[in-house]
Amino acid sequence: MRKIKFFTLSILVVCLTFPCYAAELTLGGFPSFMRTRVRFIKNATFISAIDDATAQALGFSDADDNISFADTRLRLTPQLVLSDSVTIRAQVDVFDNVIWGGATSALLGGRSTLVNSSITTGDRFRGALLIGTNAIDRGIGESFGVDDDVQFFNVRMLHADIVLPANLGFVRIGRQPFDWGLGILANGGWDPLSDLGFVLDRFLYLKSWPLSGGTFTFVFVTDRFTQGNSVVTANGDGWDGGAFALIYNHPQALGGNLTIGGYLFPYIHQDHFAVPCPNPDLSACTRGVDLDLNRFTLYAGVIDYKTDLFRLVGEVQGGWGELDFGGTEVDIDPSNLLFAVRGEVYPGFPVKLVAAEFGWAGGDDLNTPELEGNVIVFNPAYNIDYLLFKHMIPTIYQIEGSVINAFYARAWATVKLLDYLSFTPQVLVAWNQDNDNPLGFGPVDRYLGTEIEGTFTINLLPGVNFDIIGGAVINGDGVKDLLRQQAAAQVNNALNTNFVPGDFDPEDVSWTAQGRLLVYIDQFLKK
Numbered sequence: 447m448r449k450i451k452f453f454t455l456s457i458l459v460v461c462l463t464f465p466c467y468a469a470e471l472t473l474g475g476f477p478s479f480m481r482t483r484v485r486f487i488k489n490a491t492f493i494s495a496i497d498d499a500t501a502q503a504l505g506f507s508d509a510d511d512n513i514s515f516a517d518t519r520l521r522l523t524p525q526l527v528l529s530d531s532v533t534i535r536a537q538v539d540v541f542d543n544v545i546w547g548g549a550t551s552a553l554l555g556g557r558s559t560l561v562n563s564s565i566t567t568g569d570r571f572r573g574a575l576l577i578g579t580n581a582i583d584r585g586i587g588e589s590f591g592v593d594d595d596v597q598f599f600n601v602r603m604l605h606a607d608i609v610l611p612a613n614l615g616f617v618r619i620g621r622q623p624f625d626w627g628l629g630i631l632a633n634g635g636w637d638p639l640s641d642l643g644f645v646l647d648r649f650l651y652l653k654s655w656p657l658s659g660g661t662f663t664f665v666f667v668t669d670r671f672t673q674g675n676s677v678v679t680a681n682g683d684g685w686d687g688g689a690f691a692l693i694y695n696h697p698q699a700l701g702g703n704l705t706i707g708g709y710l711f712p713y714i715h716q717d718h719f720a721v722p723c724p725n726p727d728l729s730a731c732t733r734g735v736d737l738d739l740n741r742f743t744l745y746a747g748v749i750d751y752k753t754d755l756f757r758l759v760g761e762v763q764g765g766w767g768e769l770d771f772g773g774t775e776v777d778i779d780p781s782n783l784l785f786a787v788r789g790e791v792y793p794g795f796p797v798k799l800v801a802a803e804f805g806w807a808g809g810d811d812l813n814t815p816e817l818e819g820n821v822i823v824f825n826p827a828y829n830i831d832y833l834l835f836k837h838m839i840p841t842i843y844q845i846e847g848s849v850i851n852a853f854y855a856r857a858w859a860t861v862k863l864l865d866y867l868s869f870t871p872q873v874l875v876a877w878n879q880d881n882d883n884p885l886g887f888g889p890v891d892r893y894l895g896t897e898i899e900g901t902f903t904i905n906l907l908p909g910v911n912f913d914i915i916g917g918a919v920i921n922g923d924g925v926k927d928l929l930r931q932q933a934a935a936q937v938n939n940a941l942n943t944n945f946v947p948g949d950f951d952p953e954d955v956s957w958t959a960q961g962r963l964l965v966y967i968d969q970f971l972k973k
Contacts, residue, residue, distance in 0.1 A: 475535045476523040476603075476623075476636045478967040485960045487513040490838050490919075491577050492933040495926075495950040504940055511953075516546040517571050521602075521638075522967070530609070537603035537636065544568040544598075549582050568598065573641025574826040574840040574847070581841075603636075603645060615653035622648050626709065627748035627761035628828070630786050630805065630849075635827035638964055642846060643827040646671070660696030665709070667691075671716060684716030684739070702753035711744040714767070742767035742778060744822070757790040765822055779816045783808045784824060784849075798860040798868070805830075809851025809880035819880060823847035830856070831874055832917045833958045834897045834925075842885075842928045851879050852894060866905040873898055878924045887931040887947055891923035909969035915960040926952045 493501055494511035501509035520540040527533050549569040550556050568585050575581040585598070605620030623634020624644040635643015647670040654663040671684035693707035716739040744765040751758045762785040767778040786805035793800065808819035826846050830836070835848040843850050858872035876894040884890060899917030906912055919925070930947035937945050 470527040472525055472527065473523055473968055473971055475525045475533075476537055477638050478521060478523045479638045480518070480520045480963075480965040480967065481638060482516065482518045482963045483960060484516040484962075485514065485958065487576065487833070487837065487956075487958045489953040489956040490833060490958070491841055492929045492936060492950070492952075493577075494956075495929050495933045495952040496937065500937055500941075504937070513576055515571065517543045518546070519543050523636075531611075532609075533607045535603070535605055535607060536601055539600045539602050541568075541598070542600055543571040543573060543641065545571055545582070549584060572846070574837065575844065576837050576841045578841065578844050580844070580846055615651055617652075618648070618650040620647070621645060622650070624648070626746055627707075627750070628759060628786055628788065630761055630784055630824050630828050631763040631822055632746070633825040633827040635825075637827065637829065638966070639829050640827040642825075644825060657694065658696070659698065660694060660704075663691075663693040663695070665691040665693070671714075672719075674717070681718050682716065684714075684719065686711050686715075687713040689744075699751070702751050705748070705750040708747040709745065711742075714742040714744060715739060736770075736772055738770035740768040740770050740775070742821075755792055757792075758788075759790075760787040761785060763822060769817065777816045778821050779818045781808050781818045782821045783819075784822055796862040798862060800857075800859045802855070802857045804853070804855050805849055806853040807849040807851060807879065809878070809884055811880050811882045811884070812886045813883045820845070820851060824849035830854075831872065831897055832899055832915055832960065833956060834874065834876060834895065834919045838919065838925070838956065839894075842932050851884050852876050853879050868903045870901040870903070871898075872900070878928075881924065885928065885931045885935070887934060890927035890931070893922040894924040895922040896920045909966045911964045911966075913960075913962040913964070915962065916958070918955055918957040921952060921954055921956060925956075 489511050490513065491511055493506060493509055496504075496509050498508045501507075518541050521542075522538045522540065523536065524538065525533055525535045545568065548555055570583045570585070572580055572583060601621075603621050603623060605618050605622040608617050608619070610617065622645065623636055624632045624646050625634045626632035632644050633640070634645060635641065649668050651666045652663060654661050656662075666688065667686075667690075668688045669686050671686075672682055674683035675681045689709060689711040691707060691709035693705065696704045718736050718738060742765055744763070746761070746763045748761045749759065762783070764780065764783045765778065766780040766782065769776040769778060784805075784807050786803060788801060788803040790799060790801040792798070805824070807824055810817055810819040810821075820843070823845055824830070824835070824847055826836075826840065826848050828848050830848055835850075835852070835854075839850050839852065840847055854874055854876040856872060856874035858870060860868055860870045862868045874897040876897070877892050878884065878890055878894055881890045881892050897917060897919045899915065902914040904912045904914070921929075927947070929952040930950045933950040933952075934945045934947045937943055
């Protein structure tokens, strides 16, 4: 609470410093909202593949694999408009996926919880992984008996937007989102439906010129990924040497709006950033060896054409470089590639949208010395589904992403059933991209599975929506093989046993049922 009071007083002091006609404090720039979700997820992890005795030996009550919880987020986006040329923008999480009741088994929640005290920091669901060290950030939970670094009040973004004089361009300085194209990699995660996202400490310069009936834009950025664990030794220090983007937009190209663009990060570097096997260890590799990203080149391209009737958009992301693996150089192959292409049609009432999409995320074969994939993966903030790529695949690979070592095709539509009710069905079919040895336990089947889901959106009031979401994944042999391999790795590592993947039997269907309440705060303030 002290942090909230300090932030509020700081804003008031800044506002009082200026005459009332010189500064305006509003919400804007990015959405402000409150979101509460209730979720039940069944058979989505390796726990469903083991028996009760093994599950109990691992610390679970049984092998039923039931995940059920509620969480709440309150996100505000204040902006301080100092003049026509200068605006300070922020994004503040007052709650950030705070789990109802906290992640604790202590009596009535234990000490210093909502049951026994006033509002304090809380355990938060990070948004992608269902189990593992990156599933939950713990705050007040009694599970570890300590208060970890979970903040009830968090300033997620804070940057100054400045329009330079004499038409010299625009600069944005500070912690800011990185968005590009469809958002398969560079995705700021500010959408009310998203979790996690790409946020950087960045200096950005932008300048636009008219060109052939459209607008040509040049963008330059330089970023700090991490300062390291000390400003002196900088162990873990990471940066890029500067990057640029070129974007051309024509609002009337053949009757539609055409955007073509690309960016290039020539040199990205980070020292001593990890040991090679994150918990849980899903591959046969040596622990304790330091990893350096000697160099990495990242590029992207996008083309987007939209009319009143349809939209065609495609995005590609790729990179190559070199890792230093405890003194051994490992090449990051140019086959590290992500892409997605999408077509949308807008038929008109009652069908708002019909869309189809194909996407690809290159994977890595652990039998080879190079890294052919998984260095870049789809961003977890990319809203593709509610179970397979939202939770199951990231949990298997223990990577906070979405589409990992996979390619997919999906189709969906949005239909208005009543004035206050719409329905969005979706079908997604997915395959493993590399199926030779993705987890270090041998080959897996190509076909991952088919996901069928539907979302009913009820407009309760202007600015207040309630979504009822249901989805099922018909698990193919590809998902089952991955779950078997993860089960073998987890059980053998924890219990010092010698199981093989064939000893485990995943379920045929994984499914979820969810409810989501969204209050769009901006809509009320605009009235």
